[in-house]
Amino acid sequence: MPYWKLYYHFIWGTKNRLPLIDSILEPELYRAIAAKAQDMGGFVHAIGGIEDHVHLGVSIPPKIAPAKFIGDVKGNSSHFINHVIQPDFEFYWQDEYGVLSFGERNLASVVRYIHNQKQHHANGTLISAMERIEEG
Template identity: 50%
Template sequence: MAYWQLFYHAVWATKGRQPLITDDAESLVYSLMRDKAVDLGGTVFAINGIADHVHMAVSIPPRIAVADFIGQVKGATSFRLNQRRSATVAKFAWQTEYGVFSFDGKRLPNVVAYVERQKQHHTQNNIIPILERWDEGKVETVQVREIEIPYLVADDQWWTEMMVLSGMD
């Protein structure tokens, strides 16, 4: 078997950004997502979100395309949720789009912390905008290269946000 370490931060929204992930449904939604991800061979490090979108820090095996993995997790989750819903509860659906970002293993604790603190980030409005993207809108490219300190980035705002995220501010 081949050796691999592939880490991703994925984010996607409910259809129409409807607040479908209620406090009552949240643990079930995340449990179904985790179960399907594990069934596909993924390792889930963190899942969290708010009422209209979710984040997942996950390792995906190279035998499955990232798009297929996310599509299957989304599909299985909405299918199972709709099987369990009552007639009075709105049908659960995800948007087609998603965002996915790869990162190296030494950044895993930072990504997990960002995912686990989603409610706090959104309440305090200290999100990292690029990590909240799930559509094809224009995104300014940020070039990153490693040096002695964790990252040198040409964009000052990105650098500040990453420093806050990593607790180095």
């Protein structure tokens, strides 16, 4: 088994940034995201977000491209919501996403930031680089 320490912070939103992730849907969605990440050999450090977007702090093996990883996680989680949870609306992710890499020494602060998403959005203490999803 090769040795690797790769840390990523992914950010992605619901289609049209609709506020679909409520307190009932959130735990099921986060479990689906974590399960798919683990199925792909990833290690989830943190999942958090608000009604219209999700943050994922994760380590993924070098054999998996970040674009492939996030595409599979997003596809699997939206399929799970639509076909297993079956809410009274259709759940889709926007096509875009943001990804940042970071070093092990920053892991604790990134995990804290992800876990405290609701407070950061409520208090206006966002870190803009950790909130970007698309170019622009």
